[in-house]
Every structure is written in structure tokens, then in C-alpha cells.
Amino acid sequence: MDIQAVDDMFAVAVAASGEGRQDDAEAAFRAVLVMSPGHDEALFGLGLNLMIARRFQEAVEPLALAAQAPDAEPVRHQCLAHALFLTGAFTRAAETFAAADAIAPLPESPRLTWARAAAYAALDQSPAEAALDVYARIAGPLAEDLGTVAREGFGVLVAFDRLDAARALGAWLEARDPDDKIRAHELRVLVDPSIDRAPPAYVEALFDDFAERFDRQLVEMLGYRAPALLADLVATRRTRFERILDLGCGTGLAAPSLERFGAELTGVDLSSAMLAKAVERGGYDHLVQAEAIDFLKSQPGAFDLILAADVLIYFGDLAALFAAAAEALAPGGLLAASTELGETGWRLLPTARYAHGDDYVEATSAPGFRIVERQEIPLRRETTAVTTGCLYLLERL
Numbered sequence: 001m002d003i004q005a006v007d008d009m010f011a012v013a014v015a016a017s018g019e020g021r022q023d024d025a026e027a028a029f030r031a032v033l034v035m036s037p038g039h040d041e042a043l044f045g046l047g048l049n050l051m052i053a054r055r056f057q058e059a060v061e062p063l064a065l066a067a068q069a070p071d072a073e074p075v076r077h078q079c080l081a082h083a084l085f086l087t088g089a090f091t092r093a094a095e096t097f098a099a100a101d102a103i104a105p106l107p108e109s110p111r112l113t114w115a116r117a118a119a120y121a122a123l124d125q126s127p128a129e130a131a132l133d134v135y136a137r138i139a140g141p142l143a144e145d146l147g148t149v150a151r152e153g154f155g156v157l158v159a160f161d162r163l164d165a166a167r168a169l170g171a172w173l174e175a176r177d178p179d180d181k182i183r184a185h186e187l188r189v190l191v192d193p194s195i196d197r198a199p200p201a202y203v204e205a206l207f208d209d210f211a212e213r214f215d216r217q218l219v220e221m222l223g224y225r226a227p228a229l230l231a232d233l234v235a236t237r238r239t240r241f242e243r244i245l246d247l248g249c250g251t252g253l254a255a256p257s258l259e260r261f262g263a264e265l266t267g268v269d270l271s272s273a274m275l276a277k278a279v280e281r282g283g284y285d286h287l288v289q290a291e292a293i294d295f296l297k298s299q300p301g302a303f304d305l306i307l308a309a310d311v312l313i314y315f316g317d318l319a320a321l322f323a324a325a326a327e328a329l330a331p332g333g334l335l336a337a338s339t340e341l342g343e344t345g346w347r348l349l350p351t352a353r354y355a356h357g358d359d360y361v362e363a364t365s366a367p368g369f370r371i372v373e374r375q376e377i378p379l380r381r382e383t384t385a386v387t388t389g390c391l392y393l394l395e396r397l
């Protein structure tokens, strides 16, 4: 082995990583490992690089090998534990955090992740109360409010399809706060997949609670771009409109993309907190707090474009929504809507959102519309995978 060549390539990898050129860094770390298999610093670098790229599952193996090196620093165990946590391997994550803590006491943030991992793992054999005791014991004086921990855990466990554990935490939360509309519905979803739409009271509470974090979480963390992509799709067919409705407008992410059409813009949403954000963003001539179908029914023939970005995911059965949208559009008007793409029909997901198959969208919209464009997109980067969405452009008959 040419030690100088290995060192040079390792330096290239570190420099590329430092400059944010992750693809180059990955290639260089892998080249080091070809020349020098088991090079533990390259394994660690590769693992970190894969973590930055959110390829957590792939990161586990190099990080595990790097952590096995003699005298591996505690940070290597911590990174491995974190990668395991992010892949949903909570038992192994908790064991690895414990091993790291035995070498050197964990700082605050990894200690709290350890406490969560151990609690989520404990839910396999123990009731929620006992699992949360595990959390409190490990977190010690750093422990956060148990309701917050349980709410977050519920979402994480649903994302990893650990539905029994999620139900246990959901029931604990419901017993603690029977008036929590968000939890009550999300728990009901896990036991009754026949619910055919999200109740308005749930949607309102959910988004009132979410409004402050919505833009950062959706756009920056989940890579959400449906409003802009829908507007681009519309522009391929038509570039001027008189009156546009942004249905379920939320914080108004669509407004900047709709400006080019030169229309009077109305936004409608159930959540006052989301509407307040849309007011701040600007771009709307009217913002109305109302339920989508009720509002559509009150506006016969009023719009020539209706945009519904990430709103159909709160309706299972779309028949009433399509009928009301057709009523609110002038003849020849367009409905641009996104779905979470399902295989067939509609399906209530454990996330409390709905997925719709192409067959269902086509059949249900048919009385009032014909589909003129369809485009699959990566909708959101979720905890475990990228969710595929579908954009539809429908023309009112």
C-alpha cells in the first residue's frame, strides 16, 4: 500500500467534505477504503458524510466499523447511536448510547436522544408509563415535559410503522388530556381506517399549532415545493387568469408563484394561525377563514383557477370536494391539485393523511373535469423515505 497516496486521498476527502462537496467527499473516502480497507478515519468520515446526505441506513455500517477501532473516541459511538436512532433501530441505538456514556458521560443533546431511544425501545415490552419512566431516568435533570416527549414519540413511531407502540403512547396522551383534538384524531386513525376525511376541528387545531414552524419544517427540512411546481404546471397551459383561489392556502407559500398570472388572489384556510402567516407574507387580495367545501359552494362560477397544494391529503373521499370545485369554477377553468400518490382508491395512512390512486382521482373528478396534465414529484422527505406526490391539472368541463 502506498501510504502517501492514502494520506493524499484522505486529505482530498476531508477538504471536499469541509467545502460541502459531499459527492466528491464520498468518492474520496471510498477511494481511501479501496487502498486501505479498514482505515477507521475514512470509515468515520464516510459515515458522517452519509449522515449529512440523510442516507442514515447506509451510514450505519461504516460508523459501526469506525466505532470498533481500538480507542475509538466517544464521538464515534455517539454518531453510530444517532444513525441507529434515525433508522428506527431504537434498541441498538440505546445500547450504543449507553456504551458511549460508559466511556465518557454524554453531553445534553445525545443524552436526550438516548433517553428517547430507550423509551421507544421499552414500549415493545412495557406500558407507556414505564417507558416514559425510562426516559426520565436517563434524561435526569435534563428531562423535558413528558407530554412533549410522548407527542414527539407518537409521530416518530408512526413514521417507523411501530403502530402498537404509537397506540400505547397515544392512549397515554389521551388519558392525560382528553380535550387534545389533535391526539384524539391521530389515535382514532390508528384504529379506524374507514374515516373518510380529517375533521375540520382537527385540521384547525393541527395547523394552528404548526403555523409557526410550518415554513421552516416543510420547505427547509422536508424539501416541499408543491405550490411552485403546481404553478409551473398551470403556466404550461395558460398564463393569464382573472380570479384565482388558493384553497387551503396555509402560510401563503403559493402566493409568490401565482403572482405571474396577474389575477385577483383569494386564499382560504381553516386555520387562523396559518392565515396570519399568509397576511405577513402578502400577495393576497382576500384571505378568508372557512372550510374548503363550504367556501367553494358559496362562490358559484367565481374563479378561473383553483390551486389546492397539499390539501387533498386531508380528504379521503374527494367526490364532494371535486363537485364543489367544479361549481366554483367558470367553464374552462382549471383546478391544480396535488395528492400523496397511492396505488388505488383512497387510503387513510397512519400519519392521518390520505393517499389517492390515479384511478380514483380520474373516476371521482370525471363528472366535472377532465385531467389535462399529470406529473409525479418527490413531495416531502419524510423520516424514512421520500414521499411521492402527484400533481394534476384538471379542466372544468
Ligand SMILES: C[S@@+](CC[C@H](N)C(=O)[O-])C[C@H]1O[C@@H](n2cnc3c(N)ncnc32)[C@H](O)[C@@H]1O
Pocket (backbone or CB within 6 Å): 200, 203, 204, 207, 226, 227, 247, 248, 249, 250, 251, 252, 253, 254, 268, 269, 270, 271, 274, 290, 291, 292, 293, 308, 309, 310, 311, 314
Ligand atoms: C399542508 S398545508 C398546505 C398549505 C399550502 N397550500 C401549501 O402548500 O403550503 C394544508 C393546509 O390546508 C388547510 N386545510 C386542510 N383541510 C382544510 C379544509 N377542509 N378547509 C380549509 N382548509 C383546510 C390546512 O389548514 C392547512 O393550512
